[in-house]
Amino acid sequence: MSDSKDINIYMDRLGSLAKNASRELSLASEAQKNKALHSIGKKIDSKRHAILKENIKDLEEAKKKDIGDALVDRLELNEARIDSMISGLEVVSELPDPVGEVTDLDATPSGIRVSKMRVPLGVVGIIYESRPNVTADAAALCLKSGNSCILRGGSEAILSNKIIWDCLQEGLEESGLSKDIIQLVETTDREAVKTLLHMDKWVDVIIPRGGKGLVKLISEESRVPVIKHLDGICHVYVDEDALLNKAVDIVLNAKTYRFGICGAMETLLLHRNIATDILPQLLERYESEGVELRGCEETVKVINVKKANDEDWATEYLAPVLSIKIVKDLAEAIGHINTYGSNHTDSIVTENNEKVQSFFNQVDSSSVMHNLPTCWADGFEYGLGAEVGISTDKIHARGPVGLEGLTSQKFIVKGNSELRGS
Amino acid sequence: MSDSKDINIYMDRLGSLAKNASRELSLASEAQKNKALHSIGKKIDSKRHAILKENIKDLEEAKKKDIGDALVDRLELNEARIDSMISGLEVVSELPDPVGEVTDLDATPSGIRVSKMRVPLGVVGIIYESRPNVTADAAALCLKSGNSCILRGGSEAILSNKIIWDCLQEGLEESGLSKDIIQLVETTDREAVKTLLHMDKWVDVIIPRGGKGLVKLISEESRVPVIKHLDGICHVYVDEDALLNKAVDIVLNAKTYRFGICGAMETLLLHRNIATDILPQLLERYESEGVELRGCEETVKVINVKKANDEDWATEYLAPVLSIKIVKDLAEAIGHINTYGSNHTDSIVTENNEKVQSFFNQVDSSSVMHNLPTCWADGFEYGLGAEVGISTDKIHARGPVGLEGLTSQKFIVKGNSELRGS
Numbered sequence: 111m112s113d114s115k116d117i118n119i120y121m122d123r124l125g126s127l128a129k130n131a132s133r134e135l136s137l138a139s140e141a142q143k144n145k146a147l148h149s150i151g152k153k154i155d156s157k158r159h160a161i162l163k164e165n166i167k168d169l170e171e172a173k174k175k176d177i178g179d180a181l182v183d184r185l186e187l188n189e190a191r192i193d194s195m196i197s198g199l200e201v202v203s204e205l206p207d208p209v210g211e212v213t214d215l216d217a218t219p220s221g222i223r224v225s226k227m228r229v230p231l232g233v234v235g236i237i238y239e240s241r242p243n244v245t246a247d248a249a250a251l252c253l254k255s256g257n258s259c260i261l262r263g264g265s266e267a268i269l270s271n272k273i274i275w276d277c278l279q280e281g282l283e284e285s286g287l288s289k290d291i292i293q294l295v296e297t298t299d300r301e302a303v304k305t306l307l308h309m310d311k312w313v314d315v316i317i318p319r320g321g322k323g324l325v326k327l328i329s330e331e332s333r334v335p336v337i338k339h340l341d342g343i344c345h346v347y348v349d350e351d352a353l354l355n356k357a358v359d360i361v362l363n364a365k366t367y368r369f370g371i372c373g374a375m376e377t378l379l380l381h382r383n384i385a386t387d388i389l390p391q392l393l394e395r396y397e398s399e400g401v402e403l404r405g406c407e408e409t410v411k412v413i414n415v416k417k418a419n420d421e422d423w424a425t426e427y428l429a430p431v432l433s434i435k436i437v438k439d440l441a442e443a444i445g446h447i448n449t450y451g452s453n454h455t456d457s458i459v460t461e462n463n464e465k466v467q468s469f470f471n472q473v474d475s476s477s478v479m480h481n482l483p484t485c486w487a488d489g490f491e492y493g494l495g496a497e498v499g500i501s502t503d504k505i506h507a508r509g510p511v512g513l514e515g516l517t518s519q520k521f522i523v524k525g526n527s528e529l530r531g532s
Numbered sequence: 533m534s535d536s537k538d539i540n541i542y543m544d545r546l547g548s549l550a551k552n553a554s555r556e557l558s559l560a561s562e563a564q565k566n567k568a569l570h571s572i573g574k575k576i577d578s579k580r581h582a583i584l585k586e587n588i589k590d591l592e593e594a595k596k597k598d599i600g601d602a603l604v605d606r607l608e609l610n611e612a613r614i615d616s617m618i619s620g621l622e623v624v625s626e627l628p629d630p631v632g633e634v635t636d637l638d639a640t641p642s643g644i645r646v647s648k649m650r651v652p653l654g655v656v657g658i659i660y661e662s663r664p665n666v667t668a669d670a671a672a673l674c675l676k677s678g679n680s681c682i683l684r685g686g687s688e689a690i691l692s693n694k695i696i697w698d699c700l701q702e703g704l705e706e707s708g709l710s711k712d713i714i715q716l717v718e719t720t721d722r723e724a725v726k727t728l729l730h731m732d733k734w735v736d737v738i739i740p741r742g743g744k745g746l747v748k749l750i751s752e753e754s755r756v757p758v759i760k761h762l763d764g765i766c767h768v769y770v771d772e773d774a775l776l777n778k779a780v781d782i783v784l785n786a787k788t789y790r791f792g793i794c795g796a797m798e799t800l801l802l803h804r805n806i807a808t809d810i811l812p813q814l815l816e817r818y819e820s821e822g823v824e825l826r827g828c829e830e831t832v833k834v835i836n837v838k839k840a841n842d843e844d845w846a847t848e849y850l851a852p853v854l855s856i857k858i859v860k861d862l863a864e865a866i867g868h869i870n871t872y873g874s875n876h877t878d879s880i881v882t883e884n885n886e887k888v889q890s891f892f893n894q895v896d897s898s899s900v901m902h903n904l905p906t907c908w909a910d911g912f913e914y915g916l917g918a919e920v921g922i923s924t925d926k927i928h929a930r931g932p933v934g935l936e937g938l939t940s941q942k943f944i945v946k947g948n949s950e951l952r953g954s
Contacts, residue, residue: 133870133894133896136893136894137893137894215914215915215916216915217915218913218914218915219912219913219915220908220913222904222908222913224914224915227892231926231927232896232926314926314927315926315927329755330755333751333752335757335925335926335927337927356949359949359951360949360951363951363952363953363954367951367952367953368953448555470649470944471558471559472555472558472559474555474654475942476942476943477942477943477944477945478942478943478944478945479945479946479947480945480946480947481946481947481948481949482644482945482946482947482949482950483951483952485952486642486644486945486947486950486952487945490641491640491641491642491644491952492637492640492646492943492945493637493638493639493640493641493646494637503757504653504654504736504737504757504940505653505736505737505757505759505927505928505940506927506928508940508941508942508943509942509943510943518926518927518930519930520897520898520899520900520930520931521898521899521900521914521930521931521932522892522899522900523899523900523901523902523904523908523909523914524901524902524903524904525901525902525903525904525908526903527778527781527782527903527904528904528908529781529782529785529789529905530785530789530905530907530908530913531785531789531790532785
């Protein structure tokens, strides 16, 4: 399928099948959807050897192309990762179904009765890289929230994705649901992504999962609304009213729990009155964890580390590197976060509740935290059960996006032949 | 300001002022915001003659350019329209402030405490045509919901908009709020709109208000998320289980309450078993209201009207024209609506509750109604107080967008030094 007209026809068919199936799915009961999730889990379990075999083929191709260790690691499936795909399906089946929830609104001037009903979005397009487990994870969340999905994985994972998709379709059919609910883009041609991003006729929302480059490209090209996650430049501000031993533990964990997650702290802000006390101890602890420190002008006078430049404040390292800035007060800390941050997750460490409130009100991020490391930013940890991503957008879903973020509300208006204007 | 570089600098300054002011505004109390709304109302009242004078200049220019009666009508201000601007400000001041509302979430696995807090979006860009009262209406909704706004009205209304903007700024200053909260784009150069649509650094959401052409252009160009309203192709389906006298009144009102509103019915769907009974009476009533009917093949066998073609089903007439289609059952009606409709507002007339439920579940529109004319689709009539527009999108706000639609929720996470992974 190298011809772009063929790809348009192919994608249009996928879109139309997904949209039609979404109408049927929006009527499915919670029990039916859970049954499908169980069936899919069983299929994956019974086909695990075939899945691993296909995955090895993908890995061999990938290694030939020298795509880098990190990508190979994400691409690789093993028994444990297959187990976690299956348990992920179980977790989603246990989450409450958001669809159908009705909220009555206040009385209206005319007496017509208005409510809001939670409904699926319709068709969700998921564009992702490397990790084949996303095929099952994302499809499960879409299914439970009543949405059809069109999955477009990375070309390097195409064989793994196809066999997982087989399991998804067989599970759907076994439970009496249409297999059209879950579509996989079987061509690796990039033209297919471009077409998907312009199918606002069929697709209601696009969720990209991958590096900043991919997400940026997608949101610039897309005519379909995008729920996106760009940067995670997260800060912890240690106030002068913090308990310093608590603070040291928190900022250590914020950086070192995992370097590669979007909730990892990238810049530490220290109040001037406690900076000199705390910095030598921090240097020692971070060094023992292999973290390179880069400090502002004032910081490098206290500890012997590299000087940070303006670019450091705006960088998501996703690596064992941390920039440190000394600030004169809470206002300067908030100003720094709102200037250089990415509206993701920022935390204040203090025992002063007034300052907590100011921080919560003024820091313009999807999550604001108190006396916690930023690495807690995660849908599962927030009690949402699972997440399809963390949004740094402000409209629709902000922060970790769970099942509710894959739904919308429509107005239900009941009357008794009231006429307007009479 | 004909140079596009100058315009970029000018717009960038507007954006940065609006963003900074939004931080201050997000901390303003409800009382302070209401005080500003009152002050603005008083300013408009005291300057009403100057406003009318500027409006006359705009009208004279517009008439010279021969922009058409409809546009001139929308552009015109008079004492009554100024009164309604002022009373609109009062209505908004009486609406409950959505900002700051905190919802606690369920317990989390680790014991960290998660809530959601309702917060303003930040900066709202409003792009509109002709009607200068939008300047005050939209600014009031943004102000009450804690958002700065950047207003870009039509070039034909520039003098009217500027003097209303003077009132807005004076009202803000008098109540101790920054006048930077409300920005007006003072140049009529179209380059300014293009720049605004790319200022995702400063602007959080764009709301276009105007014709389909304008809205389409904006949503195609914008890098900022858009809350948009495209078509209002609304349907009423009269079921075989309807009370026919009720049904006639409802479908008359749905079309004739006002031809030019987006909630006006454009296609009437009739169940085959009642069509022959009801059509002659409908023809007579619609003709007496000057409504031209266009019927499907079956309809034209019963009454003597023009035949509808495929284009009719997909047209938002916004005029005294109505297409009529006879269907064999509820499923065909739902299929027609989901194929040709615009996901705006659709209504079923029936006494059969099971059919109502099917219609509510399966019709994919922002409002679904029972025994009501579609012309009720309106934020004020829904009890939302006022609306900034009606969204036909599915993500974020769907249907009439009131104050809540101009806000978002952020996560508030409190802990006691819990560390992750330990």
